[in-house]
Amino acid sequence: xxxxxxxxxxxxxxxxxxxxxxxxxxxxxxxxxxxxxxxxxxxxxxxxxxxxxxxxxxxxxxxxxxxxxxxxxxxxxxxxxxxxxxxxxxxxxxxxxxxxxxxxxxxxxxxxxxxxxxxxxxxxxxxxxxxxxxxxxxxxxxxxxxxxxxxxxxxxxxxxxxxxxxxxxxxxxxxxxxxxxxxxxxxxxxxxxxxxxxxxxxxxxxxxxxxxxxxxxxxxxxxxxxxxxxxxxxxxxxxxxxxxxxxxxxxxxxxxxxxxxxxxxxxxxxxxxxxxxxxxxxxxxxxxxxxxxxxxxxxxxxxxxxxxxxxxxxxxxxxxxxxxxxxxxxxxxxxxxxxxxxxxxxxxxxxxxxxxxxxxxxxxxxxxxxxxxxxxxxxxxxxxxxxxxxxxxxxxxxxxxxxxxxxxxxxxxxxxxxxxxxxxxxxxxxxxxxxxxxxxxxxxxxxxxxxxxxxxxxxxxxxxxxxxxxxxxxxxxxxxxxxxxxxxxxxxxxxxxxxxxxxxx
Amino acid sequence: xxxxxxxxxxxxxxxxxxxxxxxxxxxxxxxxxxxxxxxxxxxxxxxxxxxxxxxxxxxxxxxxxxxxxxxxxxxxxxxxxxxxxxxxxxxxxxxxxxxxxxxxxxxxxxxxxxxxxxxxxxxxxxxxxxxxxxxxxxxxxxxxxxxxxxxxxxxxxxxxxxxxxxxxxxxxxxxxx
Numbered sequence: 201x202x203x204x205x206x207x208x209x210x211x212x213x214x215x216x217x218x219x220x221x222x223x224x225x226x227x228x229x230x231x232x233x234x235x236x237x238x239x240x241x242x243x244x245x246x247x248x249x250x251x252x253x254x255x256x257x258x259x260x261x262x263x264x265x266x267x268x269x270x271x272x273x274x275x276x277x278x279x280x281x282x283x284x285x286x287x288x289x290x291x292x293x294x295x296x297x298x299x300x301x302x303x304x305x306x307x308x309x310x311x312x313x314x315x316x317x318x319x320x321x322x323x324x325x326x327x328x329x330x331x332x333x334x335x336x337x338x339x340x341x342x343x344x345x346x347x348x349x350x351x352x353x354x355x356x357x358x359x360x361x362x363x364x365x366x367x368x369x370x371x372x373x374x375x376x377x378x379x380x381x382x383x384x385x386x387x388x389x390x391x392x393x394x395x396x397x398x399x400x401x402x403x404x405x406x407x408x409x410x411x412x413x414x415x416x417x418x419x420x421x422x423x424x425x426x427x428x429x430x431x432x433x434x435x436x437x438x439x440x441x442x443x444x445x446x447x448x449x450x451x452x453x454x455x456x457x458x459x460x461x462x463x464x465x466x467x468x469x470x471x472x473x474x475x476x477x478x479x480x481x482x483x484x485x486x487x488x489x490x491x492x493x494x495x496x497x498x499x500x501x502x503x504x505x506x507x508x509x510x511x512x513x514x515x516x517x518x519x520x521x522x523x524x525x526x527x528x529x530x531x532x533x534x535x536x537x538x539x540x541x542x543x544x545x546x547x548x549x550x551x552x553x554x555x556x557x558x559x560x561x562x563x564x565x566x567x568x569x570x571x572x573x574x575x576x577x578x579x580x581x582x583x584x585x586x587x588x589x590x591x592x593x594x595x596x597x598x599x600x601x602x603x604x605x606x607x608x609x610x611x612x613x614x615x616x617x618x619x620x621x622x623x624x625x626x627x628x629x630x631x632x633x634x635x636x637x638x639x640x641x642x643x644x645x646x647x648x649x650x651x652x653x654x655x656x657x658x659x660x661x662x663x664x665x666x667x668x669x670x671x672x673x674x675x676x677x678x679x680x681x682x683x684x685x686x687x688x689x690x691x692x693x694x695x696x697x698x699x700x701x702x703x704x705x
Numbered sequence: 706x707x708x709x710x711x712x713x714x715x716x717x718x719x720x721x722x723x724x725x726x727x728x729x730x731x732x733x734x735x736x737x738x739x740x741x742x743x744x745x746x747x748x749x750x751x752x753x754x755x756x757x758x759x760x761x762x763x764x765x766x767x768x769x770x771x772x773x774x775x776x777x778x779x780x781x782x783x784x785x786x787x788x789x790x791x792x793x794x795x796x797x798x799x800x801x802x803x804x805x806x807x808x809x810x811x812x813x814x815x816x817x818x819x820x821x822x823x824x825x826x827x828x829x830x831x832x833x834x835x836x837x838x839x840x841x842x843x844x845x846x847x848x849x850x851x852x853x854x855x856x857x858x859x860x861x862x863x864x865x866x867x868x869x870x871x872x873x874x875x876x877x878x879x880x881x882x
Binding site for chain 1: 758771807834
């Protein structure tokens with residue numbers, strides 16, 4: 201089984217790509233790399249395109265490293281599809297095909313993905329074309345058999361949720377097939393990034409998925425800094441992690457409450473909602489914004505933590521530690537709730553591994569991957585924490601992973617406040633006068649967020665690609681719901697809590 | 706569970722006093738809706754949330770309105786599952802091209818009298834997404850808007866102040882016979 205460095209040796213290394221290597225390879229090496237993906241040593245992290253190039257980011261987990269393989273100088277003929285060999289690439293390639301002119305050869309599913317036929321143009325990231333007239337119907341995959349019926353849901357859902365369409369085929373109450381159709385909140389963020397300056401880039405990145413605004417700004421800034429070789433003041437590095445852990449805490453608390461609410465147990469929602477609100481208020485007091493939006497920028501952070509803010513965070517930790525154990529007990533000892541979550545929406549370990557599922561989705565199904573631990577980006581290299589892993593793969597396991605991660609985040613926040621280094625929080629962006637490429641992988645509450653970008657000699661963004669963890673989690677939801685009853689879908693869906701906006705971009 | 710419930714009986718409530726209605730919202734509403742077209746709904750409003758392209762930030766804060774601190778239902782304001790049950794559409798996001806038809810259909814499915822509240826900076830004018838090939842712009846480009854609540858995202862208090870202004874405005878003159 202080849203390692204990532206074996207594959208890289210067969211290509212031409214690209215200068216000024218940091219912190220991990222990028223190599224331009226030929227179609228044979230590309231296909232050979234793609235065909236090793238099902239073996240499991242390498243994990244597909246991402247796949248994206250430009251006008252005449254495609255890039256594939258790969259993770260070599262045993263070696264603890266990542267790299268990008270590229271095919272460049274592609275003409276009208278396209279490139280060999282990865283999805284034909286490795287299904288997790290399918291939606292990425294369908295999206296790539298919509299956004300650039302490139303054709304993945306032998307792509308198993310050629311239906312458009314993000315392009316619903318409603319934009320004024322086609323191929324916004326490639327050679328732009330004029331939109332085709334009319335919106336054709338979308339051909340959902342068939343499910344055949346006696347007594348099957350379809351239930352269309354969305355894009356406007358019953359709750360306060362983002363839009364997407366779910367097409368269920370059910371036999372009575374049992375789901376035979378779920379097919380998702382996404383792309384409704386596609387805002388063209390990557391096209392807006394092209395030509396933008398770094399300030400606007402950080403703003404757009406922080407608005408890719410509102411619940412992960414810290415993690416996206418963190419990943420974008422780290423990618424810029426890698427490209428420019430910029431060293432961020434140490435205090436800013438620690439404050440970033442503090443914000444990231446507060447974001448994780450708030451989202452996990454909200455999710456646990458919402459999952460239980462979807463199992464008709466609003467008491468947990470009420471109590472978790474109070475704790476979540478306390479986190480947001482402490483974040484507001486400490487950093488001046490409840491969601492900490494626009495607080496992380498290339499070069500550092502824009503707001504410092506003062507004594508009052510730190511004091512507020514300490515009392516937040518004390519309050520959560522006082523209240524949360526009773527809620528865990530309530531969750532664990534309420535039979536009617538356990539009856540709904542245990543064994544529901546089971547995701548097998550093999551699929552989680554194949555799709556490289558990140559976050560609680562992967563970790564509840566035996567995939568012990570957490571970027572904070574595997575790549576150990578600072579300050580996590582000097583912090584002590586555990587990455588909880590379970591093997592049941594059901595809704596219950598995804599709740600428990602969140603519970604354990606809340607406990608870990610409390611420990612991390614405490615360590616950060618105790619050991620926060622003094623000093624400046626921002627350093628200016630140098631002008632390097634040449635083309636640079638950078639990449640970052642940051643653990644958001646939902647999983648690993650990848651940002652890749654190229655900065656033009658003038659300092660503006662030439663191309664920026666953002667990959668939400670949901671790309672690899674949405675398809676798994678389709679698998680997890682199979683054989684469950686329709687009424688358990690909200691429960692399963694909330695336990696995955698995939699992002700629509702982060703996916704649709 | 707009994708212990709937790711009992712503790713809650715003796716703890717002081719977390720719910721905070723209501724904020725005053727937003728003056729800016731009152732002004733916009735007074736200018737926007739003629740007295741003749743005003744209908745009275747009693748002291749309650751049913752809201753249908755529509756995400757027409759948001760980043761999900763506004764939705765986060767909309768959820769917070771239901772927590773114990775803001776407890777939006779004490780004002781007679783509640784979120785409903787269908788536009789058929791709604792008096793108000795609370796629309797977020799720059800309206801994307803892919804959501805335009807869904808927004809129009811949701812609006813058409815809402816019985817009159819109805820109000821549209823555009824929530825957040827993007828819902829006003831597209832925010833930082835304005836000008837994209839995939840974005841139409843603010844909500845008013847697609848359906849008539851009665852009230853804008855600015856912010857990125859607006860805090861729950863800001864949203865509450867705007868909705869209280871709407872409630873007051875709708876009820877001016879007392880209950881309809």
